[in-house]
Amino acid sequence: MNLDDLRAGLADLAEEARPVDLRDRAVRTSHRIARIRLALAAAATVAVVGVTSAGFALRGGNDRALPEIATPPAGATSAVYIDNLAGFGNMAVWDGGGVRTLYFRDFPVGRYGGDELRDSLAVSPDGTHLSWISNAGLHLSRLGDNDMVVLNRQDEDFRFSGGCSAPAWSSDSTRLLAVMWQPETNSAQTGWFAVDGGAFTPRDDEKLRYACDVHINGDWVAYTVHPRLGVSETYVRNLRTGASRTIPNLSGNRLDLEISSVSPDGERITARLIDNDAERQTAPPRTLEANHVIDTRTGESLPLDDDTDGLGPHQLFFTPAGDLVARYVEADRSWLSILSRDGRLLGRADEPAEVRESVLLRLVVP
Known part of the structure; x- marks a missing residue:
């Protein structure tokens, strides 16, 4: 068949084709496309369900793509973020329904403004409450609304200690471990504040009176104390038994340490270690950043087996x-x-793109 024969055949076909024929062909084609799309959608659903049921898949070879996960990882029900730890930015909650934006700018703060939020803002382990310190007391709010309760002692001679001694949540989210200062005598009292009712139960724990960077996980608490100017000591302590130990290699003339968490067995902490003078002088005391996992028995940093091409962790x-x-x-x-x-x-x-530039306050794991 030459080119003239092909042109003649196409012309005859065009004359014979009727609109109804063209319509029928289009309908049949659209039905085939619909069946293909349905099959692909079903396969994708099976793949997502398989990933969700089996947990996380390890990345193999050079393939950097992982299946999209619609909910937070590690069995978490939600993750709570804030735009700017030192300001009055928005907050966000990432859960199974996506990302919800919350507004923090209407909440009261004290005379030091953003510094008080930066140094004391915390989310309860169950993700239901926010807490922070101002000169008016310890503020407690349900996450996502303005129904705020101020917990404060009846004894007005005592004040909550903020800054590095900000209150820490108990693992069951029912209490906060807090330090109360009496300005006239320069004395401190450590105790538990009950979320329900605000009752205060003192603890006879001299070390915790001067604690900074307090973090609780299970029965264990990690903290740093500064017994005198220019000297720091880092501890882990069992709140149930009272057993404690100093973490070696983290004590002495080291003031460039910020603890971000402790493991539930008390054997490891995560911390930010600053190793240059410029950052040491300009970084705020609380960033919630961390770049080391530290063995609390040896004080040594533990390696992270995570293929990130040299990128260090942010938190x-x-x-x-x-x-x-x-x-x-x-x-x-x-x-x-x-x-x-x-x-x-x-x-x-x-993570969703909406929270990429935010600070993660809490991953809520039941």
Whole structure:
């Protein structure tokens, strides 16, 4: 068949074709496309369900893509973020329904404004409440509304201690471990404040009276004290038995340490260690950033078996189950890596783009 024969055949076909024929062909074609799309959608649903049921898949070879996970990782029900830890920006909650924006700018603060939020803002482990310090007392609010309760002692001679001694939540979210200062005598009293009713129960614990960077997980608490100017000591203590120990290699003339969490067995902490003078002098005392996992018995940093091409973690913290969550932030994406107790990578979950530039306050794990 030459070119003239082909042109003649096409012309005959065009004359024979009727609108109804063309319509029928289009309908049959659209039905085939619909069946293909339905099959692909079903396959994708099976794949997502399979990933959700089996947990996180390890990344193999050079393939950097992981299946999209619609909910926070590590068994978490939600993750709570704030735009700017030192300001009055928005807050966000990432859960199974996506990202919800909350507004923090209507909440009262004290005479030091954003510094008080930066140094004391905390989310309860169950994700239901916010707490922070101002000169008016310890503020407690349900997460997501303005129904605020101020917990304060009847004895007006005592004041809550903010700054590095900000209150820490108990693991069951029913109490806050807080330090009360009496300005006239320069004395301190440590105790538990009950969320329901605000009753104060003192604790006879001299070390905790002067504690900074207090973090609780299970029965264990990690904190730093400064017994005298220029000297610091870092401890872990069992709140149930009273057993405690100093973390070696973190004591002495080291003031560039910020604890971000402690493991539920008290054997590891996550912390920010500053190793240059410029950052030491300009960084705020509380950033919630962390770049080291530290063995509390040896004081040595533990390696992270996470293939990130040299990118260091932006935040580190332990879940109540003892898994380590490492948060990584790049210019165009951020993600959470979950690592087992022995440092093995269990999986990753990309964060929504809306929270990439925010600070993670709490990963809520039941």
